[in-house]
Amino acid sequence: MIRIENLHKSYPIGKDKLHVLKGINLHIKEGEFVAIMGSSGSGKSTLLNIVGLLDSHDEGEYYLNGLKIENLNEKKAANLRNKFLGFVFQSFNLISYKTALENVALPLYYSGLGRKERTERALLYLEKVGLKDWANHLPNELSGGQKQRVAIARALVTKPKVVLADEPTGALDSTTTDSVMELLKEINDEGMTVFVITHEEEVAEQTKRIVRLKDGQITSDELTKQSNKVHQNV
Amino acid sequence: MFDIDRWREIFQSISKNKLRSFMSGFTVAFAIILFTLLFGIVNGLSNSFEDVFADDAQNAVFVRTFKTSKPYRGYKAGRRIYLKNEDIDFLQENFSDKIDFLTPRIYKNFNISRGAENDNYSVVGVFPSHQTLEKTVMIAGRYLNNNDLNNVSKHIVIGDKLKEDLFETGQKAIGQYLNVGGLAYKVVGVFTDEGNDRERRKAFIPSTTAQKVYGNTDVVNEINLGYNKSLSLSQAVAFGNKVERTLKDRLNIDPDDQNALFVNNRAEANKNINTLTSSLYFIVLFIGIGTLIAGVIGISNIMIFVVKERTKELGIRKALGASPNSIKMMVIQESVFITALAGYVGLLIGEWILSNIGDSLEDYFIKDPSVSTPIVIGATITLIVCGSIAGYMPASRAARIKPIVALRAD
Numbered sequence: 001m002i003r004i005e006n007l008h009k010s011y012p013i014g015k016d017k018l019h020v021l022k023g024i025n026l027h028i029k030e031g032e033f034v035a036i037m038g039s040s041g042s043g044k045s046t047l048l049n050i051v052g053l054l055d056s057h058d059e060g061e062y063y064l065n066g067l068k069i070e071n072l073n074e075k076k077a078a079n080l081r082n083k084f085l086g087f088v089f090q091s092f093n094l095i096s097y098k099t100a101l102e103n104v105a106l107p108l109y110y111s112g113l114g115r116k117e118r119t120e121r122a123l124l125y126l127e128k129v130g131l132k133d134w135a136n137h138l139p140n141e142l143s144g145g146q147k148q149r150v151a152i153a154r155a156l157v158t159k160p161k162v163v164l165a166d167e168p169t170g171a172l173d174s175t176t177t178d179s180v181m182e183l184l185k186e187i188n189d190e191g192m193t194v195f196v197i198t199h200e201e202e203v204a205e206q207t208k209r210i211v212r213l214k215d216g217q218i219t220s221d222e223l224t225k226q227s228n229k230v231h232q233n234v
Numbered sequence: 235m236f237d238i239d240r241w242r243e244i245f246q247s248i249s250k251n252k253l254r255s256f257m258s259g260f261t262v263a264f265a266i267i268l269f270t271l272l273f274g275i276v277n278g279l280s281n282s283f284e285d286v287f288a289d290d291a292q293n294a295v296f297v298r299t300f301k302t303s304k305p306y307r308g309y310k311a312g313r314r315i316y317l318k319n320e321d322i323d324f325l326q327e328n329f330s331d332k333i334d335f336l337t338p339r340i341y342k343n344f345n346i347s348r349g350a351e352n353d354n355y356s357v358v359g360v361f362p363s364h365q366t367l368e369k370t371v372m373i374a375g376r377y378l379n380n381n382d383l384n385n386v387s388k389h390i391v392i393g394d395k396l397k398e399d400l401f402e403t404g405q406k407a408i409g410q411y412l413n414v415g416g417l418a419y420k421v422v423g424v425f426t427d428e429g430n431d432r433e434r435r436k437a438f439i440p441s442t443t444a445q446k447v448y449g450n451t452d453v454v455n456e457i458n459l460g461y462n463k464s465l466s467l468s469q470a471v472a473f474g475n476k477v478e479r480t481l482k483d484r485l486n487i488d489p490d491d492q493n494a495l496f497v498n499n500r501a502e503a504n505k506n507i508n509t510l511t512s513s514l515y516f517i518v519l520f521i522g523i524g525t526l527i528a529g530v531i532g533i534s535n536i537m538i539f540v541v542k543e544r545t546k547e548l549g550i551r552k553a554l555g556a557s558p559n560s561i562k563m564m565v566i567q568e569s570v571f572i573t574a575l576a577g578y579v580g581l582l583i584g585e586w587i588l589s590n591i592g593d594s595l596e597d598y599f600i601k602d603p604s605v606s607t608p609i610v611i612g613a614t615i616t617l618i619v620c621g622s623i624a625g626y627m628p629a630s631r632a633a634r635i636k637p638i639v640a641l642r643a644d
Binding site for chain 2: 049054055082087109110111158
């Protein structure tokens, strides 16, 4: 699903360059549940931005769903994001003047779906995250956990290939963290590839594979107990 | 442009952010109100100018004579100058290409009676072309014609008020005879005039009759002519000056004598009025465009602020798959919509105020102030263009927002 080979990225800082990613090699297959861990400045957000087509890489190769990503213009990137990727952010990033339902339906507007179909599908996904009754509420009428569930519904509504979650539990307390992680697990169980960035061990432990980043390089890449469990179940 | 969903997005964004939208629209609405009011008032002014002169043909030139004030060519000062038939012929021959029509005026005062009804009325001896000069409108019968002139007919054309004086309501005047200063004249026509009642109590007879029957002279009181309408205003003014010079020379009047001969040229008044109204329009256009530009800059500023405020939202939209172009069009359309709506509201308010003013400012020479449809259409187009301009820069900025940067901004 995601194949990254020898990926480099640096940012110009004045005359100097800050070398953030120094040759990343990562291969994520369909249906995996991966956590990227690292302290701040390790390059994990940059990696997510590149994987999420929000930023471009300097060197190396990146294949998304078998498609080589290079020289994307903004329009094309927007189109691919809409089609293949679902985003979940730490600060939810819901549009404040739109109801939960409208927020969830928004990506479908950009896929060019009709209004009726958008509403139906958005409602279906709100039901999936257990917030059907909250469909007509504005984000500021929802709790943090509910907001993140709406955001997850929004990420899923376009039926993407990969869900990218950037510190999805960073702004939540431990109870809601668990419920959000539970939801992500469910999604993964249904076959969705989920890619989580976090610095919390407890969160990472609930995924199936942990990739640790330090100073722009991968220091370890191992499967967790969770993945064994699943394998045992199978 | 006609994507219903995008309009829905725009309406939502406008209605959920009312204060912001109101502030953006306010400056434009205000600019348009000012523009409409100013334009309407200038229109009102030019309406009253036109009204003042609506009575006579726009190309009229009046030649009148009085006493000389300076001695010239052996003649003493204080000599009474008379215009004669030969002067009419002279003008006709020398300026035939510049003159549309020409008529003398011979002023008489007669007691006109019919049965017991009688009164004193002003009777003017004229050529048939006098009808064109005075813009006389016939309501019954005909005006004087060349036959009347050549046959020295005792035919008379009377004003509708005069007819009312002498005839009973509903009675036909055409073909009836009137006693005009002791002679019987046949009524051939009844006219009305846009001028005042005095004009409508006048009567016209052929100039030949006026001269031959009463003392057999060839003197006329006034020569009135209409200059060729294809002349420009400055050409017409030059023509009037030339008529004055030639006649003064012909009648032995000192060229510097300001009293003996008057040439009253409508072209001069027209030129002055034209200069005045066009400079007024220019000022209004200048102020109007100025206020509009201020309004557009205002709205552009607010849109920049709006885009900044919406950075995060636009970033989210982009992350979810909005193309830069769709963001750009959304911002531009929102701006166009607000500008056009606010401008239209301004226009309506302006027109409403103008229609309420109506004729109440007539004492100040402002009559029926209003704006015409082409102006309204022009203003609407200007608004849409201005809205696009106001929206374009902020929209381009919005389109360039990088989702990562936008989403980082908490």
